[in-house]
Amino acid sequence: MKREFVLGKIGALMGWGPEIAQQEFAWLRLMSRMKYDDYHDFLAGMRFIESLAAWLQQFPEDKRAVAYSFIRRRLVFLSLREMRHLVGLFYHDTVEPRLMEEAARLCGIPRYRVWTDPDASQLYWRLLRKSLFVELSDGARADVFRRLNEGRISNEQVVTAPRINKQKWDDMLDDLRKHLVLCQS
Numbered sequence: 477m478k479r480e481f482v483l484g485k486i487g488a489l490m491g492w493g494p495e496i497a498q499q500e501f502a503w504l505r506l507m508s509r510m511k512y513d514d515y516h517d518f519l520a521g522m523r524f525i526e527s528l529a530a531w532l533q534q535f536p537e538d539k540r541a542v543a544y545s546f547i548r549r550r551l552v553f554l555s556l557r558e559m560r561h562l563v564g565l566f567y568h569d570t571v572e573p574r575l576m577e578e579a580a581r582l583c584g585i586p587r588y589r590v591w592t593d594p595d596a597s598q599l600y601w602r603l604l605r606k607s608l609f610v611e612l613s614d615g616a617r618a619d620v621f622r623r624l625n626e627g628r629i630s631n632e633q634v635v636t637a638p639r640i641n642k643q644k645w646d647d648m649l650d651d652l653r654k655h656l657v658l659c660q661s
Contacts, residue, residue: 478526482525482526482529483497483501483504483505483525485529486500486504486525486528486529486532487500487501489529489532489533489540490532490540490541490544491537500548503548504524504525504528505525507524508523508524508525528547531543532544559615559617559620560617560620563617563620563621563624564620564624566621567621567624567625567628571604571607573587575600575603575604575607576590576600578603579596579597579599579600579603580596582599583595583596583599602656604628604629605630605633605652605655605656606652606656607629607633608633608635608648609621609629609633609634609635610635611634611635611636611637618634618635618636619636621634622634630651630655632648632651632652635648
């Protein structure tokens with residue numbers, strides 16, 4: 477019932493007639509249910525349609541259509557499920573190919589031979605261990621990245637704050653040095 481009331485409010489804010497309102501309400505209900513209301517990092521209990529109504533009110537009447545059109549046609553929203561999938565793809569689609577390319581370049585071999593060449597594969601793992609992954613926003617899902625890549629990367633390689641004090645940097649560097657010494661033994 478509350479949703480229907482808010483939809484009516486959006487229709488009044490936008491100055492929609494019954495036919496346009498019916499089409500737009502169908503889209504708003506669908507997107508709200510399928511995507512936007514799935515966003516859990518928002519205010520508890522707040523829903524997309526209510527947020528949209530409140531957001532649209534800030535614009536003068538003659539600018540609301542442009543604002544709504546932006547939301548309707550340009551906004552790209554990633555649900556938690558989609559974000560998790562993207563985070564899951566990051567290592568395999570971005571990190572691994574770059575490290576393989578670098579290991580192949582340094583060893584003077586084609587990239588497809590990295591896993592069959594003992595020196596190149598060892599270099600790949602050393603390059604990976606030397607890599608640091610820095611979360612630049614709280615929406616970056618470093619926790620998911622860390623869990624999905626358990627066994628490949630260590631917790632010390634994932635930094636969840638872009639500003640780190642000197643003691644933390646020193647601890648991370650000491651840990652890396654110890655690990656690399658153990659790998660050489």
